[in-house]
Amino acid sequence: MRIRTAGVVAVFTLALAASGCGGGSDEPATNESPKAAGGKLVIWADDKRTAALKPFAETFGRENGVTVEVQAVSKDLQTNFVTAAQQGSGPDVVVGAHDWIGNMVQNGAIDPVQLAADQKSAFNETAIKAVTFNGQLYGVPYAMENLALIRNTALAPEAPKTVEELVATGKRLKAEKKASEILCLQSGQNGDAYHIYPLYTSAGGYLFGTTADGDYDPKDLGVGKPESIEAFKKIGALGEKGEGALKRSITPENSIATFTGKKCAFLVSGPWAVADVKKAGISYDITPVPGFAGGKEAQPFVGVQAFYVASKGKNKALAQEFVANHVTKPELAVALYQAEPRPPALTAALDQVKGGDPDLAKFTEAGRNGQVLPAIPAMAAIWDPFGKAEAAVIGGADPARTITAAGQTIAGQIK
Amino acid sequence: MSTSPSGPGSTQAPGREPVGSRPAKRRTARDHAPITLTGLAVKVVLLGLVAGIAIWAAFPLIEAGKWAGLALLVATTAGLFHLYLTRRHVPAKYLVPGTLFLIAFQVVPVLYTAGTAFTNFGDGHRGDKQGAIVAIQTASVKQVPGSTEYALSVATEGDPATGPLVFLVTDPAGGAVSVGDGTGLRRLDAGEVTVAPGGKVTAADGYTVLNFGQASARSQEITDLVVPTAGGALRSSGLSRAYEGKAVRAYDAGCDCVRDSETGRTWTADESTGSFVAADGERLAQGWKVGVGLRNFTRVLTDPNISGPFLGTLVWNFAFAVGSTGGTFLLGTFVALALHSPRMRGTNLYRVLLILPYAMPSFAMLLVWRDMFNSDFGLINNLFGLGVNWFGEEWSARAAVLLVQLWLGYPYMFLVATGALQAIPRELTEATSVDGASPWQSFRAVTLPLLLVALSPLLISSFAYNFNNFNAIYLTTEGGPFPADNPTNGATDLLITYTYRLAFGGQGAEFGFAAAISLFIFAIVAVVSAVSFRRTRKQEEVYA
Numbered sequence: 001m002r003i004r005t006a007g008v009v010a011v012f013t014l015a016l017a018a019s020g021c022g023g024g025s026d027e028p029a030t031n032e033s034p035k036a037a038g039g040k041l042v043i044w045a046d047d048k049r050t051a052a053l054k055p056f057a058e059t060f061g062r063e064n065g066v067t068v069e070v071q072a073v074s075k076d077l078q079t080n081f082v083t084a085a086q087q088g089s090g091p092d093v094v095v096g097a098h099d100w101i102g103n104m105v106q107n108g109a110i111d112p113v114q115l116a117a118d119q120k121s122a123f124n125e126t127a128i129k130a131v132t133f134n135g136q137l138y139g140v141p142y143a144m145e146n147l148a149l150i151r152n153t154a155l156a157p158e159a160p161k162t163v164e165e166l167v168a169t170g171k172r173l174k175a176e177k178k179a180s181e182i183l184c185l186q187s188g189q190n191g192d193a194y195h196i197y198p199l200y201t202s203a204g205g206y207l208f209g210t211t212a213d214g215d216y217d218p219k220d221l222g223v224g225k226p227e228s229i230e231a232f233k234k235i236g237a238l239g240e241k242g243e244g245a246l247k248r249s250i251t252p253e254n255s256i257a258t259f260t261g262k263k264c265a266f267l268v269s270g271p272w273a274v275a276d277v278k279k280a281g282i283s284y285d286i287t288p289v290p291g292f293a294g295g296k297e298a299q300p301f302v303g304v305q306a307f308y309v310a311s312k313g314k315n316k317a318l319a320q321e322f323v324a325n326h327v328t329k330p331e332l333a334v335a336l337y338q339a340e341p342r343p344p345a346l347t348a349a350l351d352q353v354k355g356g357d358p359d360l361a362k363f364t365e366a367g368r369n370g371q372v373l374p375a376i377p378a379m380a381a382i383w384d385p386f387g388k389a390e391a392a393v394i395g396g397a398d399p400a401r402t403i404t405a406a407g408q409t410i411a412g413q414i415k
Numbered sequence: 416m417s418t419s420p421s422g423p424g425s426t427q428a429p430g431r432e433p434v435g436s437r438p439a440k441r442r443t444a445r446d447h448a449p450i451t452l453t454g455l456a457v458k459v460v461l462l463g464l465v466a467g468i469a470i471w472a473a474f475p476l477i478e479a480g481k482w483a484g485l486a487l488l489v490a491t492t493a494g495l496f497h498l499y500l501t502r503r504h505v506p507a508k509y510l511v512p513g514t515l516f517l518i519a520f521q522v523v524p525v526l527y528t529a530g531t532a533f534t535n536f537g538d539g540h541r542g543d544k545q546g547a548i549v550a551i552q553t554a555s556v557k558q559v560p561g562s563t564e565y566a567l568s569v570a571t572e573g574d575p576a577t578g579p580l581v582f583l584v585t586d587p588a589g590g591a592v593s594v595g596d597g598t599g600l601r602r603l604d605a606g607e608v609t610v611a612p613g614g615k616v617t618a619a620d621g622y623t624v625l626n627f628g629q630a631s632a633r634s635q636e637i638t639d640l641v642v643p644t645a646g647g648a649l650r651s652s653g654l655s656r657a658y659e660g661k662a663v664r665a666y667d668a669g670c671d672c673v674r675d676s677e678t679g680r681t682w683t684a685d686e687s688t689g690s691f692v693a694a695d696g697e698r699l700a701q702g703w704k705v706g707v708g709l710r711n712f713t714r715v716l717t718d719p720n721i722s723g724p725f726l727g728t729l730v731w732n733f734a735f736a737v738g739s740t741g742g743t744f745l746l747g748t749f750v751a752l753a754l755h756s757p758r759m760r761g762t763n764l765y766r767v768l769l770i771l772p773y774a775m776p777s778f779a780m781l782l783v784w785r786d787m788f789n790s791d792f793g794l795i796n797n798l799f800g801l802g803v804n805w806f807g808e809e810w811s812a813r814a815a816v817l818l819v820q821l822w823l824g825y826p827y828m829f830l831v832a833t834g835a836l837q838a839i840p841r842e843l844t845e846a847t848s849v850d851g852a853s854p855w856q857s858f859r860a861v862t863l864p865l866l867l868v869a870l871s872p873l874l875i876s877s878f879a880y881n882f883n884n885f886n887a888i889y890l891t892t893e894g895g896p897f898p899a900d901n902p903t904n905g906a907t908d909l910l911i912t913y914t915y916r917l918a919f920g921g922q923g924a925e926f927g928f929a930a931a932i933s934l935f936i937f938a939i940v941a942v943v944s945a946v947s948f949r950r951t952r953k954q955e956e957v958y959a
Contacts (some may be wrong), residue, residue: 039631065628106700108550249791318631321653388902395897413921
């Protein structure tokens with residue numbers, strides 16, 4: 001009796017296991033057949049771009065007899081990619097911001113891409129510069145983004161030429177009770193290095209010097225230098241204890257909403273803000289972020305979105321083919337623009353879409369003198385201390401002491 | 416235990432048992448307990464699942480040649496089958512699943528963390544040395560200046576799936592076609608080949624041109640195929656173009672170094688840091704993972720950036736954990752007592768309302784609270800007409816995070832206190848009032864001690880949880896406000912948020928360092944918990 005029961009259980013169990021395992025072996029078999037006919041290309045992108053990429057990827061697959069799978073990674077795409085690449089379970093192609101390049105290269109996660117000279121010249125020059133790292137091209141760009149000044153033309157019909165002009169207009173509107181804030185430039189309690197950067201450069205500051213071949217040099221740190229102290233003195237004068245144009249209460253969460261709520265006439269933001277502004281029915285115009293009177297030009301960061309070939313991908317030849325010879329075609333750039341309206345990096349694609357969207361040319365114009373967001377790993381050490389120094393100075397702290405401390409912290413973290 | 420029915424899932428079905436022989440059967444119940452259909456089915460399904468998971472896990476292990484892991488898997492599976500197919504070892508049947516999960520989800524991660532703490536694992540040091548060398552060499556392949564870009568077709572002389580691969584390349588200038596393999600390039604006669612308008616060879620005598628599908632199935636071989644030329648080597652760029660490239664940097668096993676053929680610089684391997692270092696101290700970005708001994712631990716203890724603000728942070732960390740736990744306990748118990756009073760009406764409605772904050776996701780609530788504390792647009796300042804910069808001043812920020820914790824946490828304490836109160840017999844408090852004790856005296860002397868016996872373990876776990884309550888700080892103040900001259904340590908920083916910034920805020924993640932820090936925090940929490948549990952036990956002895 002006892003042995004029989006055990007036997008029955010064992011037989012049933014093994015049958016069940018066998019059927020489960022049979023199901024498992026079916027799957028590779030069905031995968032095997034297209035694999036024999038063609039390879040499989042796996043692409044990782046974020047949610048929005050996955051949707052735009054899918055039809056294009058399917059066409060590429062059909063035309064070339066391969067399977068293309070676009071997988072959405074909604075959170076921490078870069079970290080997940082680097083970890084998965086190390087484990088050998090990563091994709092063949094990944095889509096992301098160009099300032100990831102430094103970290104992906106130091107982890108051996110992406111390979112250089114070889115583009116012919118005529119392919120390169122089809123792109124915006126700044127975009128190509130952004131994806132070039134240590135003299136090698138590591139990705140194929142498709143979109144660019146940078147900050148600009150978005151203005152409520154009902155409140156402020158004229159574009160301000162200087163920061164001082166902007167502040168004067170903002171103050172007048174505030175006095176007339178037409179607005180409650182002078183300027184919507186997000187900071188928050190811990191600052192926002194990306195958004196303050198145009199004013200920082202206009203006031204004479206810099207983050208990294210450049211080496212002879214034009215790359216950013218992590219050994220020449222500009223934060224903590226006399227120029228940066230002077231720059232932060234000017235920023236501090238606009239702060240809570242000064243003009244009141246820069247405030248810590250304006251955060252990444254509320255800056256666009258405050259502008260669309262018509263509480264401020266000027267917003268410093270990027271292409272991602274335009275959809276909300278349009279929805280609010282505000283008449284607006286986009287101009288470059290103004291600089292300080294008599295100062296240098298305000299230079300926003302230029303960020304680039306690009307396709308990368310994974311070093312440890314299973315199908316590198318196909319990945320190279322896709323990235324180097326198909327992403328470089330305007331059709332994909334246009335499709336991605338329609339998914340999210342950022343200026344395409346391909347000049348031909350920009351020409352195609354800019355007729356229907358005048359904002360694109362204005363953003364491109366605002367970014368014309370922009371600086372490529374540094375992709376060197378050292379940049380990761382900048383964001384946090386630099387932002388906090390900005391917030392402290394806006395709150396009225398002594399610029400010299402604050403920015404010197406920030407410079408020391410950053411220098412200590414750069415290896 | 417000995418009288419309980421054997422095996423999980425074997426439910427008692429008295430109806431099936433012959434009545435009358437029960438007392439005699441009890442003694443040998445283990446051997447003759449009834450086998451019900453449900454019990455058998457559950458057993459078959461669960462064991463089938465175990466076997467299925469084992470088989471599913473075995474293939475990757477075999478593929479990777481991890482024999483120790485495979486042996487462990489086989490032993491565990493065999494052990495499980497032995498345990499549940501025989502009728503002996505009844506206590507083990509109950510203990511083993513929990514123990515297995517404990518090992519898999521508690522012991523292994525802790526050991527892994529402890530192991531990581533002795534390495535330099537992190538960005539730039541994730542893989543092994545060989546991986547770093549490959550990455551350095553691949554990253555240094557540069558197009559030979561002024562060289563030609565060829566149109567490429569991948570072909571073979573044999574079978575498309577297995578035959579040796581060759582490159583058929585077309586020079587864009589003259590249209591001349593050459594065939595290239597591992598030995599070099601050889602010109603083909605124009606008559607032997609058919610060239611498409613773009614320059615790609617579509618057919619060649621003696622060769623089968625692979626289409627994209629066939630070629631991409633042999634992706635690795637194509638990437639590895641390098642055709643030597645005078646200036647460097649012809650490599651594929653995708654499946655339709657080839658370029659002449661040259662690896663500028665190469666590893667030399669003789670000197671255990673990487674040499675740059677353009678500049679002549681060398682970077683020698685340093686096994687203690689896991690990177691290639693030049694004579695002047697410059698390091699190549701791509702490094703590898705090495706053991707660093709106690710270096711991560713000594714860094715925690717000796718780095719002035721860490722040890723300087725450590726004490727202040729620790730004190731605030733204790734204050735935060737005690738304040739969060741104590742505040743929620745006091746408020747929760749107070750509300751529970753109020754609703755416990757027999758004179759209270761509409762208690763169910765109150766209870767539902769009180770549980771609401773607990774039912775909402777704390778993640779979202781923390782973000783909502785953060786915006787409510789905004790100095791210009793926040794609800795709190797607008798409602799009370801205040802101008803306080805809550806998160807901008809040291810003490811207001813601390814008060815604010817404690818207030819948020821109180822709001823988030825007291826429903827939980829209210830729930831458990833209500834349960835514990837209902838378990839205290841009313842006769843006890845009635846007896847005290849008969850003896851002439853005031854309600855306060857009766858609460859102090861009877862209700863509170865009995866309540867604490869039930870709640871102490873929960874208070875300790877709540878303390879341990881709040882001690883490491885990363886979200887409560889990171890989603891509200893992010894550790895701020897920060898002193899102007901120190902952006903690394905803020906007024907509301909807990910040890911966990913502070914060290915998170917140290918380990919992940921700088922130039923890339925440092926998992927080894929983070930693991931060392933978490934071991935320190937683990938030690939602190941473990942000591943505090945152990946001491947508290949010891950004291951609780953004494954208390955229980957007094958009141959129980």
